Amino acid sequence: MNGMSSSTTPRDRYHHGDLANALANAALDLARTGGPQAVVLRAAARQVGVSPTAAYRHFSGHEDLIETVKQVCQVELVGRMEAELAAGTPDPDPQREALRRLRALGRGYVNFARSEPGLFRTAFLHSEAPLEEQWAALLAAPGFQQLNSTLDEMVESGVLDEVRRPGAELVAWSGVHGLSVLVLDGPLGSLPEDQLNEMIERVLDGITAGVIGRYR
Secondary structure, rough: OOOOOOOOHHHHHHHOOOOHHHHHHHHHEEEEHHHHHHHHHHHHHHHHOOOHHHOOOOOOHHHHHHHHHHHHHHHHHHHHHHHHHHHHOOOOOOHHHHHHHHHHHHHHHHHHHHHHHHHHHOOHHHHOHHHHHHHHHHHHOHHHHHHHHHHHHHHOOOOOHHOOOOOOHHHHHHHHHHHHHHHHHOOOHHHHHHHHHHHHHHHHHHHHHHHHOOOO
């Protein structure tokens, strides 16, 4: 379902036999404009132009639909992280390149929250699933996998000591996620653009230093 951010309307994207994808597209549009609370199966059905009964043949209810949309929002997040990574200039030095990649992923994460608050909130909507399932879902999330790959590259380049590798993903993720929430729903969101960008870079400095142990 990647590529759902097309500018075409859900009705335009609906074709016979593809109702499930059309409903998910519509739900993603609802999340983008109104956050997770706007993701309602009946509303998605109305946007597509089908009856709620037809929609319930593909999604058992709200929880089924919201879980699908959460997964797509996480894919959209990874797309923004990868775009930020691609926008920079690769460094020929393996260690500096590994650090550049870590910062770029973090910057893309925060900027996704800034530019797509509805999708960001939906991607991390609280789940009622057991904690073991939530943890497994986090580990399988594409953004988490991208972060893990980058940290492994840091070990390979020698910029991150292998003894500090276990748990480093939680240090980095907690930092950028907490920053994103403070920007989105906290006092940092009121900062002028230039000050906010400077603050983001300073936090990324701290996250990088914490991961590699520069402060120890």
